[in-house]
Amino acid sequence: EIVLTQSPGTLSLSPGERATLSCRASQYVSYSYLAWYQQKPGQAPRLLIYGASSRATGIPDRFSGSGSETDFTLTISRLEPEDFAVYYCQQYGSSSYTFGQGTKLEIK
C-alpha cells in the first residue's frame, strides 16, 4: 500500500500570505492518480485538484498543484479567510485509494 505523508501537520499563516503544502508518497504515483481536497468542519471534502495539477470546476486560480513521482505540492498563492481548513492529498494504486493524514491550515 502506498503511504502518503503530508507536511506540515499544521500551518499557521495570515490572510494574504502564500501557503505551500507538501505530500510525499512512499512509492511512485502516476500524476493522474493524485488529488487534493479541502475540508471544513462539519462539511464533506471538496475536490480542489485532480491529475496533480488540474483545478476542479469552480476552484479559484489561487489554488495550484504541482509535482510528480513521489513529491507533490499544493500552493495557495494568496490566502483568503475562507481557505483556512484541513487539506488532504489522495492517491490511487493497486485498486485502492489512500489519503494523507491531512494538513491543518490555521489563521495566525
Add this chain to the structure above:
Amino acid sequence: EVQLVESGGGLVKPGGSLRLSCAASGFTFSSYTMNWVRQAPGKGLEWVSSISGGTTYIDYADSLKGRCTISRDNAKNSLYLQMSSLRAEDTAVYYCARRVVATITDYFAMDVWGQGTTVTVSS
C-alpha cells in the same frame, strides 16, 4: 443540480449490521464509478469501497473486506453499502462520492460528495 444524499446511518451494537444508501440526482448515474469513503470522529479520510458503473469492477479496503458489500441499482440511481460484523472502530461518517470522468485520461479523484451519514457502533 448534481447531488448525492446518503441515508441509513444510526446506532448499532457491535456485531450488528447496517445498510447505507446514497441517492444520486442531476447526472447519468450509470456512467460513473462510485465510492464510499469514511471518516472516524476527529480523524482523516479512509476509502472504503468502489463500484464501476456497470458493476464490473468492485474493490474494497482491506479493513472492511469480507464485512461489507457494495452494490448499486442504476434504475433507481442508488448506491448501497451493506455492512456486517460491525466494530467500534467502524464508527464514522460515511460519504458516497463520485469518481471524476474525463474523455482521454483516467483520473482517480472524487468530484462530487454527499453530506455523509453517521454510523455509531456502541453497546
